[in-house]
């Protein structure tokens with residue numbers, strides 16, 4: 251029996267039902283789930299109790315519980331790369347034991363975390379210095395998972411960033427490294443080269459540039475470099491003192507790596523204790539994910555809402571809309587987490603996927619987005635399921651009135667998407683403005699909001715390290731559950747390889763060292779135009 255059939259049937263039956271009609275006295279409570287003070291409200295979706303039960307059955311029949319146990323116990327579920335998937339080990343609590351190939355990995359995790367913490371303290375306290383004295387600035391050079399996690403979290407946790415300033419260089423575009431280094435003093439700057447493989451061309455090129463920049467003023471630039479990598483041999487060949495190399499294992503995927511040494515810049519910025527709070531938030535979400543029944547399990551439900559919207563209703567994108575300016579980089583972070591994980595057309599067994607792959611994820615913080623793309627969300631022909639995030643409290647008590655406005659806007663957008671505005675209501679507004687006849691009719695039609703557009707709200711007390719840990723772990727597990735249901739290996743990323751290979755092959759063409767024979771006409775012509 252097709253595991254999707256019942257959900258498609260329910261969709262067919264309920265297609266034209268208005269979400270508002272689902273609200274009885276208990277819906278808001280029934281379709282809200284809480285975990286450690288965090289609340290996910292999915293009442294404003296067209297999911298009723300019967301649909302939820304069918305979605306939960308889908309998760310059960312897809313083997314989510316079994317795969318979850320396999321992941322947490324260190325089985326090699328990333329089977330195109332033959333690796334375990336153990337980012338959860340990076341935040342595991344005291345007393346936990348997780349084995350890979352029979353070996354408990356946690357003693358090493360703790361040892362490296364302690365080494366990172368010791369180094370972070372030395373930098374923060376001025377024990378480790380640059381040639382010009384106390385470190386004022388840290389430049390993290392990395393890309394993808396070696397950049398997005400710490401960069402997103404550094405911005406998110408600004409209220410507790412009391413260490414040196416951090417900067418993040420990722421793009422191979424020289425403008426990025428140039429503009430970042432321009433204002434910095436090489437004598438008081440620490441460069442962290444963050445790369446799991448230590449071969450990524452963007453990162454190694456930017457690291458070379460930073461080293462040359464430092465060498466102009468600093469006698470021994472290598473002394474102001476640290477590295478985070480799984481490739482100890484390569485960091486040594488690069489000349490970085492093993493004392494300042496923080497390793498991790500290949501069972502940590504790049505986009506899941508912020509919890510470990512890749513988070514070093516963040517740890518220096520906020521301090522090891524607050525970094526521990528961040529880990530504790532992730533760990534709390536892990537415990538919830540492991541323990542709560544599917545129908546009350548936040549990551550499972552968020553995944554099921556996503557499956558319902560994308561695979562069943564056919565809404566190809568989802569917008570992530572943090573009403574929290576400091577989560578401005580969360581959509582970019584989630585683009586990698588979700589799209590690199592579940593943007594795949596082949597199932598684990600090599601067969602074609604039976605359904606669509608994961609959705610296109612995009613977004614910007616509110617209220618800015620309201621003045622940009624919300625027009626399409628409200629009145630465009632496509633439905634875009636929206637995921638709002640909002641805190642009860644900001645970090646600026648003297649600006650509480652602004653926070654209140656922020657929250658009001660967030661709730662208003664979700665309400666507007668739900669409720670819409672009928673033609674009748676629009677006509678009444680136009681009549682009040684003194685319009686009549688055909689002109690009233692024409693103008694009214696432009697002011698109709700179809701409504702019945704789904705959204706969820708993730709609400710939390712305040713954006714602290716703990717809360718941020720919860721949010722990231724929530725999304726990680728959501729991606730995992732969606733991947734299991736789709737039958738995807740969420741932990742490889744073969745789709746990034748072809749472009750890398752072709753870029754390498756194009757370099758000599760752009761340098762004029764090789765001809766364009768064999769290239770398609772368009773590429774050949776563009777090489778001709780762009781050749782320096």
Ligand code: F6P
Nearest residue numbers: 394395396445446447450504746
């Ligand atoms: O190109 C994709 C990717 O492999 C990501 O998965 C990864 O996060 C990023 O590149 C950076 O890789 P590395 O940490 O090895 O430099």
